[in-house]
Amino acid sequence: MVTNQPDVARGTADASDVKAINLLIAETLQLDGVLLCAHDDSDKCFCRKPAPGMLMEASTRWGIDLQRSVMVGDRWRDVEAGRRAGAYTVFIDHGYNEPRPTTQDLTVSCLLDAVPWILVRLSPNGQDTLS
Numbered sequence: 755m756v757t758n759q760p761d762v763a764r765g766t767a768d769a770s771d772v773k774a775i776n777l778l779i780a781e782t783l784q785l786d787g788v789l790l791c792a793h794d795d796s797d798k799c800f801c802r803k804p805a806p807g808m809l810m811e812a813s814t815r816w817g818i819d820l821q822r823s824v825m826v827g828d829r830w831r832d833v834e835a836g837r838r839a840g841a842y843t844v845f846i847d848h849g850y851n852e853p854r855p856t857t858q859d860l861t862v863s864c865l866l867d868a869v870p871w872i873l874v875r876l877s878p879n880g881q882d883t884l885s
């Protein structure tokens with residue numbers, strides 16, 4: 755999981771609380787790990803999505819082939835970070851009142867709806883069998 759947590763930089767969330775929440779998510783979902791950006795846009799870091807820094811770091815750390823990966827998110831920043839990293843992208847549209855992405859490969863209303871598409875896309879011949 756890669757997550758923007760600008761509330762830390764903005765002083766509206768405590769870094770240790772954010773870390774504890776993400777650790778609980780990682781344990782509950784049995785994730786390999788969580789990469790977190792605690793910066794804000796003004797920091798101009800390489801990790802805050804839409805920058806692809808956390809995806810590049812995950813690729814290095816866990817040996818992930820980004821061109822055979824799917825970035826799933828519910829914000830335009832997630833989709834753009836995935837695109838910049840060279841991954842397929844899925845946008846989960848929760849109807850947030852904010853700019854919507856336009857470059858995603860798939861739009862769904864919940865993660866479950868994306869699972870068949872992801873499984874085909876990541877199968878050995880997925881690129882040949884999808885229309």
Ligand SMILES: [Zn+2]
Pocket residue numbers: 791792793794799800801802
């Ligand atoms: Zn950052």
